[in-house]
Amino acid sequence: MATTDFASELKDLRTTMESVRQVTDLDRLKSQIADLSEKSAAPDLWDDPEKAQEVTSSLSRLNSELERITGMDQRIDDLEVLVEMATEDGGDAETLAEAEKELVSLRKAVGELEVRTLLAGEYDQREAVVTIRAGAGGVDAADFAEMLMRMYLRWAERHGYPTSVLDTSYAEEAGLKSATFEVKVPYAFGHLSVEAGTHRLVRISPFDNQGRRQTSFAAVEVIPLIESTDHIEIPENEIKVDVFRSSGPGGQSVNTTDSAVRMTHIPTGIVVSMQNEKSQIQNRAAALRVLQSRLLLQRQAEEQAAKKALAGDVKASWGDQMRSYVLHPYQMVKDLRTEYEVGNTSGVFDGDIDGFIEAGIRWKRAAERDEA
Structure with a gap:
């Protein structure tokens, strides 16, 4: 030794x-x-x-x-x-x-x-709003979306970070169509922003009675939480608000009144739904906060795209499939950008993702230095 x-x-x-x-x-x-x-x-x-x-x-x-x-x-x-x-x-x-x-x-x-x-980006110090959506793959994709949501919530729990689930849309058979939650700690956006992208799961489907292997996808979106100093003003005539009855599991007052809110930003088509609070006023406030955050990030992305266009940058952005979770025929989770991989898939789904996040941050900063 x-x-x-x-x-x-x-x-x-x-x-x-x-x-x-x-x-x-x-x-x-x-x-x-x-x-x-x-x-x-x-x-x-x-x-x-x-x-x-x-x-x-x-x-x-x-x-x-x-x-x-x-x-x-x-x-x-x-x-x-x-x-x-x-x-x-x-x-x-x-x-x-x-x-x-x-x-x-x-x-x-x-x-x-x-x-x-390394977290020196304009919004890296912010709290984060994470949205997970099921992609291609039917019920397996919906189940995968729920697995990812649990993974991130367990990651936050491991670190003692407070979270708040803002919206959950349940799929018919199992899993989630989509879910949105906040991670309420400074630098949450800086850490979790590298998790944004398309995640892929390969496994023997528990929903296939023939036991066939299934590939399914889920998308992760991470945006910085809006602050009062950001001055993202949205004229009322640019917002359409619909109210509806919450669906899925919940307290009695959650799904028996028209408390859920769907907010549409007419110029951009961005839609935000909130249904996990008990009152329509609370859901409306939460929806507006997330809408402002998405518009803030969109503005930043447009500014960065303009700068790249002026610089003649033709490099591709992150690929659609940024990480693969393989449960069959072998066990491995691999990030396709950083090449970081682990064989303990159960640990990853239980929130042990610090290695992936740290590798992603280092990779992202190295890429930015190369572009500078």
């Missing part, structure tokens, strides 16, 4: 952390914290509850970010002390094993921090 070169490993960790500190700009971060701390101490802060919530939430997030970085530096220092204790006086196998375990944990944690520094 090869001996770990702790000196080299510690040096690499410190080099990476130096890059993280440079990108993060700790002086600017501390200045922002000081400014928000002053605002949070103002006696009239809660005269405007919405503004107060924004200040306190931002302060908490920035403090957590600072503590995460400074805490990582301390962990590296502590590991160095542990290694010294393990190697003095001929070596201590138990302490050395503890150092090895901490090194593995630190590599993962520092790698996650490094990936965070």
Whole structure:
């Protein structure tokens, strides 16, 4: 068994952390914290509850970010002390094993921090709205859409990220026609934006009585959650609103009144449906928020397309099939853009997708650098 070169490993960790500190700009971060701390101490802060919530939430997030970085530096220092204790006086196998375990944990944690520094896009810091739609493949596609929804909700649960399901449209036999949910944590959009695209599932269909292999598809859309500062104004005469009765499982008051809302943006044809809240007013507010978010992302995409056209960029965008989930005749999940793959398909469907997300972020940023 090869001996770990702790000196080299510690040096690499410190080099990476130096890059993280440079990108993060700790002086600017501390200045922002000081400014928000002053605002949070103002006696009239809660005269405007919405503004107060924004200040306190931002302060908490920035403090957590600072503590995460400074805490990582301390962990590296502590590991160095542990290694010294393990190697003095001929070596201590138990302490050395503890150092090895901490090194593995630190590599993962520092790698996650490094990936965070790559999230520098205009909307990467935003919360995310994720929509999953069943594609080709009939009932298998609807079942696959439900599997993907559970996968992302389990991923969020693993990290302690709050989520809120906004809309679910159930298929007739099994699964989902579509579903929309929010991931309410900063940088959710930056992380999940690399999940957007067409996902493919290959398996023996549990809905085919002849046991044949079936290929099915589902589309994942990820948009940044709108903020009050974005100024996406939509004239009322550009919106058509229909109300209808919610369908599928739900509380008694959910599916016995015309509380569901379908909102259509007439100029673009974008349609948003919301039915998971109990009141029509709540569903209308949620639908408007998601519609504004989609228009915001569309505006950004149009601006980027214009820039590429001016630059004469003829490179293709991400392919339709960005990831394959194969359950038969072998077990493997593979991202077709990054080549990242794992054999533990059950783990992936249970939310273990950090490796895919991190590989996707690194791939996306590398592609952007090549285009620059």
